[in-house]
Amino acid sequence: MKLLGALQQALGDQLVLTGERIPTKARSDSSHTGHHLPMIYIRPCSVEEISKALRVCNSYRNPVVVQGGMTGLAGGANPDPNDVVIAMDLLSGVEEIDTAAGTMTVLAGTILEVAQKAAEEAGFLLPIDLGARGSCQIGGNLATNAGGIRVISHGVTRDNVLGLEAVLADGTVISSLNRMQKNNTGYDLKQLFIGSEGTLGVITRAVLKLKPFPVHRATALCGLNSYEDVVALLRQARKSLTGLSAFELMWETFFRFSCQAEGFEIFEADYPFIVIIEQSGETVGLEEFLSAMFEEGLISDALIAQSEKERGRFWKIREGLSLGALPRLIEYDVSLPIGVLDLYAKEVTAALETEYPGVHVSVFGHVADSNIHLCISAGPIDASAEHRINTIVYERVRQHRGSISAEHGIGTLKRDYLIYSRSPEELEVMRRIKQVLDPRCILNPGRVI
Ligand SMILES: Cc1cc2nc3c(=O)[nH]c(=O)nc-3n(C[C@H](O)[C@H](O)[C@H](O)COP(=O)(O)OP(=O)(O)OC[C@H]3O[C@@H](n4cnc5c(N)ncnc54)[C@H](O)[C@@H]3O)c2cc1C
Incomplete structure (x- = not known):
């Protein structure tokens, strides 16, 4: 194969892997949607080697896929069988x-x-x-x-x-x-x-x-009874809590699932909304702030972490890694105006429950950034059901004029839905920029646009 020979000549045999020398982790990012190993897997150690590899691939018009830590959730780093992968792990320090x-x-x-x-x-x-x-x-x-x-x-x-x-x-x-x-x-x-x-x-x-580097850090979990209270608490925290460094919201289904999976018991009562709130910096004052919010009736219960271990437990609940055990889990990261996040979550959950009785819908996220994650498991579904679920989730994002991806990106998995959040004119400008910088379309082709 001429391409392989040219890459070996440019980089040496050690950095250019094929066949069984390609690590299996190259197959998929953390969305677990990748199915193929690439044709060639390159591990450059320097910028010059990356430049040489791209020059060769460009001259052969061969697609190249860049792989970082493979924790992406949009399928962007998943290779096709004819791709050359550039793995970045050796260019480190x-x-x-x-x-x-x-x-x-x-x-x-x-x-x-x-x-x-x-x-x-x-x-x-x-x-x-x-x-x-x-x-x-x-x-x-x-x-x-x-x-x-x-x-x-x-x-x-x-x-x-x-x-x-x-x-x-x-x-x-x-x-x-x-x-x-x-x-x-x-x-x-x-x-x-x-x-x-x-x-x-x-x-x-x-x-x-x-x-x-912040001198102090204090973390608390708070139980709240309404979404209006969540928004009011956020407004107050932004106004009067110096060094507010995290404000993450968990809806009840997610919180209960994550606590049970981790074996944690946090509150005696159930709350529809649970907020993790963190303060970092030179000053302390989280306890006083929470007492004031309790007096105002915005929060119904609160626990301040008394140790790093307890703080770690709070964040473990929020990270929700136990959701990964659910069958055919589909993860979404949408953003919408803060005021409509709960309405949106309720609309999507109701629509899904109507079409897929027994569906699991967990909602949590970076509510202060207008960004929530939905994790949906409707059992062993086929591709057309997955498309239907995507449509339910994204159609309502479009109605509320939100974004189908707040942080994970478009990759391959959301490409067909980009039109829900971007106009034809915007997409055309993106295509023109791509054409100028990569006229042969070798870099991550089929991703994003
Ligand atoms: C448990 C968990 C928690 C997460 N939490 C968050 C979160 O809170 N917020 C968030 O935004 N994301 C989150 N993610 C998603 C993911 O971690 C991020 O998208 C991360 O930035 C991807 O980095 P990576 O090195 O793993 O990239 P990869 O998965 O390897 O690649 C992602 C994309 O970037 C491209 N790419 C990688 N390296 C380069 C490079 N050097 N040059 C050009 N292109 C490159 C790839 O081709 C691909 O398209 C989470 C993922 C997991 C598994």
Whole structure:
């Protein structure tokens, strides 16, 4: 095969794997929807090697799929049998922490948790944080513009990036490693690559913003009786709780399922809404805040974590990994205006229960960011039932003028539904940008658009 020979010549045999040398993890991301191993699996160690590999693939017009930590949930990193995979794991390491500027320069294959620990050792907080921190990579976080649990205080990944380096489909290296907060010198090219899910270039390096590491952290679980109370509590927390760093909502079905699966007993009574609220920074005051909210009647019960272990238990409930045991689980990450999130959840649940009696619908999420996750299991369903469920979920997103993906991205799984959230004109501009940067359409083809 000419392509294989050309890649081996450019990179050497060790980095170019085929057949049984390709690891099985290359088959699918965490959506578990991938079915094929790629034809060729490359593990470059340097930006130059990525550039060489892309130059070869581009000349052969062979599709390339970029694989980071494979924790994505949109099927974007799943290969087809004729694809060349570029695995980013060897391009890893924190290159520099600039303590004066509060920045970190990091290679794209670095595991998020490794970068977080390096920042912490230098006395800083790397604000990007999500449940998959132990496996996902910085490059994957940028490519998907990941959200996570600190968006309320630090924004999404995009808000924490100062500079970026990427390799285009033809091998050109675009080094936009800006380190300054202010830089208005023409188009902000890094923004094109952030959130483009590997369709416009392979991200190889990033300059990230660091924040002071918080001295105190306090976490509480609160039981509430109405969604109006949840929204009022959020408004009050934003107004008067200094250092509010997380505000996550769990609807009752999800909370009960997750607690039972983990073997935790939290409250004596059942509440329709449970909020996890966290305060980080120089000051403490969560207890006083919660007492005031109790007096106002916004919360009916609250527990403040008394140890790191208890705090870990609270977050374990919220992470809800036990849902993975449900048959044919479909996960959604929609965003809608905060005021309609509960109405939307009720509408979708009612529609699903009518068509699929006994369906499990868990709802939870980053309500302060207008973003909720729905986890739906209707038993062993076929592809047409899955399409029907997608339509029920996304049609109501369109009616409320929300977004079909708040954070996981479009990948392959949501591509056919992108039209629910983007206009034909917007899609046309996206296609034109893709055509300019990747005219032979070799990079992650069929993803996003
Ligand atoms: C338990 C769990 C919790 C999660 N929680 C959250 C959450 O709170 N918020 C959230 O936003 N997401 C969440 N996710 C989804 C996922 O972790 C994120 O999308 C993450 O950013 C993906 O990173 P990755 O390195 O695993 O990327 P991959 O899964 O390997 O790839 C994702 C996409 O990015 C592309 N890509 C990867 N690396 C590069 C690169 N260097 N250059 C160009 N393109 C690249 C891939 O081709 C693919 O299209 C969660 C997933 C799990 C399993």
